[in-house]
Amino acid sequence: MSNSRNTIARTEILNLIREAGEALSHADLQASLGDLCNRVTIYRVLDRLLEERLIHKIADVDGNITYAACHDCSSRHLHNHIHFRCEACQSVTCLNRVEPEFKLPRQYVVHSMNFTVSGLCPKCSGKR
Amino acid sequence: MSNSRNTIARTEILNLIREAGEALSHADLQASLGDLCNRVTIYRVLDRLLEERLIHKIADVDGNITYAACHDCSSRHLHNHIHFRCEACQSVTCLNRVEPEFKLPRQYVVHSMNFTVSGLCPKCSGKR
């Protein structure tokens, strides 16, 4: 039933996102891809990958969008793990192990969530 | 020590945000204000109000920015409550009572956080 085609742009973009240690922005991808494809294509490939649930979208405290690979999303696609954005090195990483706990009144229906924490990452904080 | 001036634009914008039941976007504010002031002024007033910690900034799952009044931020300005965005009526509300619990490895330094959940609000879900 999958009518999604395996194009060079799609393959490259998915590889970049999967192999990156951190979440990538559209601008990051465009810089890496050079003129392999048009910037509009990047937007459209990202939309497709989101729809296919191969990647997910992260908005940080300022609304900046980045994309990261999904790990275990075939069954449920609720990304209730925390994303951390470092204010020093700008990196956005998924803290897959940290699942925040919370309870909404039962009248609410949850479809998706976006938990982003900003501050200093271990590399930049100098803490141990 | 406050060198912030009490202008009409500032007063109006703060009132609008405080009296709104939900978080407002720049576009919302511009629509309400009409030609009371320039749209650039709205951006600058919002920046000032953020710096003065009278309002806070919310980014939803898609990176859309809205602003809401702060309630108890004079002491600490960590907004670790959940924001809920309704996909049906587009409203963004603060769920002040719901504080998510989570623990980061101690090497991380947290400065700010953005927790946004999307789905259906009580009005739109029809649940009780």
Added chain:
DNA sequence: TTTATTAATGCAACTTAGTTGCAATTAATT
């Protein structure tokens, strides 16, 4: 292998969000 189908792409033009420099205005202080 060739043909047919339609998803995917490139391009240009567009919208929306936000920023910047600068001259003019005005709130608050003296």
Added chain:
DNA sequence: AATTAATTGCAACTAAGTTGCATTAATAAA
């Protein structure tokens, strides 16, 4: 009333994302 510096408006700009349409190319069918 005069002074000072914060604030504003304006115009021009950058960045992010979208849309329509003609062209290209991945996949399936013949």
